[in-house]
Amino acid sequence: MSKSLATWFTPSLQTISRSAGRSAVAAAAYRACVKLIDQTTGLIHDYTRKRGHVATVLIGASDISELWNRAEAAENRKNSTVARELMLPLPDQWSDNERRACVRDIAQHLRNTYGVAVAGSIHAPNKKHRNNHVHMMFTTRTVDEFGNFGKKTRILDDMKTGEVSRLREAVCKIVNDHAEKLGSDFYVYAGKFVDIDKNHIPTKHIPIQASKDYRNAIEAQNKQVKAHRDAVAAHEKKAEQLEADKMELETELFKAELSNALNLESSESTPAPKAPKTVDVKRVEATPPAELESPLKRKLVPKACEKAYFKRQETLKKQQALKVIEDKWRAKHDELLANKPSSTQRLFSKIGLGTAKIERYDAELSKTEIHLTKIEHNKTLFKKILSDKNALNLIAQYNAVIDHNASISDLEAQAFKAHSEKLERERELAEEQARQLFEPQLDWTADCDPTKEQNYRSKDIELGR
Structure with a gap:
């Protein structure tokens, strides 16, 4: 390989x-x-x-x-x-x-x-x-x-x-x-x-405590193994080249036979009874194009992106908790410094006066400084995690997928609202048509007397109207 x-x-x-x-x-x-x-x-x-x-x-x-x-x-x-x-x-x-x-x-x-x-x-x-x-x-x-x-x-x-x-x-x-x-x-x-490589030939490990002669012998053996590896790789490469040449030669022969068959058919005016009129060539179906991904399709959040996002959220929570702890230890450290023993008190502690109190103070101050040092180390660690470029890229991909799916949800909601409004308009139109269809029609001739109308027509004829 x-x-x-x-x-x-x-x-x-x-x-x-x-x-x-x-x-x-x-x-x-x-x-x-x-x-x-x-x-x-x-x-x-x-x-x-x-x-x-x-x-x-x-x-x-x-x-x-x-x-x-x-x-x-x-x-x-x-x-x-x-x-x-x-x-x-x-x-x-x-x-x-x-x-x-x-x-x-x-x-x-x-x-x-x-x-x-x-x-x-x-x-x-x-x-x-x-x-x-x-x-x-x-x-x-x-x-x-x-x-x-x-x-x-x-x-x-x-x-x-x-x-x-x-x-x-x-x-x-x-x-x-x-x-x-x-x-x-x-x-x-x-x-x-x-x-992972079926043709791999392992070399022999040389122990650290091996003698000079033993090391030279194993190194010579390993050189032979490496040379044999190179030879095997060369033979495999040559075999692949021969196989490619064989495929190319078979393709050229097929094209030549096909060309001869077509030329023979065109040159003969009366084909022989058993001569083929056409050359049957295997039909190759076109490969259908790959289906394009719909822009309205929801996307799955990659596991790596999801892991990076939740790791960042967890780190932010730890950072906030660490801030509370830091404030506590800072306050204690400031209180200790404010009540720092004077040089006179330390001088008297050397002769045995107030020694226990000075020792307790020094122990508390040392403990506080150790905790503050650890807190600074963790702050640096959290800052490095939060500024990791690879993790930020994964989180950006996570947010992009979430925003994409949210936009799809918004579009679906708009489409559902438009469809509901369309159905409501169609329902109102259908009700209006039904009301017009079944509403009774007014008869404007209901109050007219047929006898009077006939008399009016007779008078019109007499007057020549």
Whole structure:
């Protein structure tokens, strides 16, 4: 096929569990190449010297250290699963910004679908400029807009639910949509490539820990496979060309035989008894034109447009609710600042006077500032959702369909009103005709005397009138 097939780095979701001696904080520090302190154990995980990190995309959280320390604190069992990870290939020919945009959409899909917080760490390729990929770490519990951890996402625990397959298919669609928009032939598929290309010949995967000799052997084998692929593709192309040439030759022979038959009929003055007088040519019926869509027909609202519209409405409601919460915390923050302890009070607190009061104040102020920071993060998130151009285009299509159907309803109402008025006029006309038909006619000769009329006529004759 014409697309450049890419394989999954991992065929299924991986979990980060305490039973295997792993830590979400350590895993996040390693993948993001940062220094994190595990507040549960006090261990310091410093990977700032590690190379290969490009960027980290956070969705549902604003601080990577706070996110994974709270994820660890949310679990109280020694064998708890504290995080999940999905590792995905990214196109080598894309730029860092293009890869970052794709990773952000995947992280947002995980957030919207399962309500989890996501940290996507994009890693650079190796020395040969290959193997661009991203580590998608996300929480095993739901995380609300304020960073509070909720229930476990059990739907991703069991392979029997089929949710893992649906997740991989959704992620593949996001990556392929980005590739299509960028004009790239990069293509990922959650299943076997033989399902979409029956002639596909797979190459062998090279493990990371493979030795130099083993790697060279597999690379040589894969080169032979790729060469065989090219040969098969060339043979298929040649076969298609031969088939096209065959069809063209058969068409030319048919035209020649038809022309000879027509010429033979015109040259003979007396046709042979068994010679055909006409050539029977199969009649080809004209294809009827496609039925034009009536402008007075109602349209169905596309699912994507309806989803984008209701998502925007829901986001607007959340934005309004967030405004109420923000006003509350702003008022509390202003009240704390108005009652800020003086330098003298803080000086006395150092020698033990009023220490508890100062500590309570500092704790309340810190808590208020944390909430205001989260509120600002959510405001930025809502603003991004509301300004998404793709969603705005879908909503414009939704409104256009609704307006179209409303105009159809108005036209139907006008037509019904006109039809009712016409029926009313016809009814009145029929009543008028019936009244004229059955109304008694006046006899203007009813009061005349026939004898008098005869006498008048006799006098007229006598007088010569």
